[in-house]
Amino acid sequence: GAVVSQHPSRVICKSGTSVKIECRSLDFQATTMFWYRQFPKQSLMLMATSNEGSKATYEQGVEKDKFLINHASLTLSTLTVTSAHPEDSSFYICSAPVAGEYEQYFGPGTRLTVT
Amino acid sequence: GEDVEQSLFLSVREGDSSVINCTYTDSSSTYLYWYKQEPGAGLQLLTYIFSNMDMKQDQRLTVLLNKKDKHLSLRIADTQTGDSAIYFCAESKRRDDKIIFGKGTRLHILP
Numbered sequence: 001g002a003v004v005s006q007h008p009s010r011v012i013c014k015s016g017t018s019v020k021i022e023c024r025s026l027d028f029q030a031t032t033m034f035w036y037r038q039f040p041k042q043s044l045m046l047m048a049t050s051n052e053g054s055k056a057t058y059e060q061g062v063e064k065d066k067f068l069i070n071h072a073s074l075t076l077s078t079l080t081v082t083s084a085h086p087e088d089s090s091f092y093i094c095s096a097p098v099a100g101e102y103e104q105y106f107g108p109g110t111r112l113t114v115t
Numbered sequence: 116g117e118d119v120e121q122s123l124f125l126s127v128r129e130g131d132s133s134v135i136n137c138t139y140t141d142s143s144s145t146y147l148y149w150y151k152q153e154p155g156a157g158l159q160l161l162t163y164i165f166s167n168m169d170m171k172q173d174q175r176l177t178v179l180l181n182k183k184d185k186h187l188s189l190r191i192a193d194t195q196t197g198d199s200a201i202y203f204c205a206e207s208k209r210r211d212d213k214i215i216f217g218k219g220t221r222l223h224i225l226p
């Protein structure tokens with residue numbers, strides 16, 4: 001099946017700094033990617049829909065100025081957590097649908113810890 | 116609105132069948148999924164079912180869908196220790212649409 005990678009897999013940063021997380025489709029083109037956040041022992045909450053070549057669509061309650069999404073190519077979407085705070089510590093997962101397939105492919109996730 | 120509900124915990128003895136239940140609210144849901152997540156790991160798609168189906172079986176897994184009641188279940192036959200994980204029920208309207216997840220059911224296997 002198709003592969004979606006994320007980088008980094010784990011990151012620890014200091015409060016107030018910005019962190020960039022990459023989501024790549026390795027063997028297919030993804031005009032759309034989805035970003036989810038998962039707090040410990042909780043479900044995945046959709047944060048935003050990343051659209052290649054246009055602005056991301058954010059879910060209600062997600063601050064677009066804090067979680068910057070850039071989908072500059074058909075294989076890469078980036079999520080930048082700006083001015084990170086400890087409450088931003090979470091597991092961030094991206095996914096991408098593949099044309100002609102029923103399954104969406106999820107990345108392995110990025111665990112962000114803000115100290 | 117979109118909401119997916121499932122019980123949070125299930126304990127099953129090894130060798131027995133596990134049944135995880137889920138309800139959803141959006142009648143326009145077309146694709147219904149079951150995902151598995153092991154500790155510290157990403158998501159693994161176990162199976163999916165279209166809204167025009169009643170049942171789907173894949174080896175030890177059986178999915179039942181009652182569209183009228185918006186109820187979905189996942190049955191795992193002959194539950195093994197390796198089945199211990201969190202199971203998420205999820206739905207989407209289209210194949211390439213966002214996926215809405217339930218809170219997950221933590222399956223605990225008793226010896």
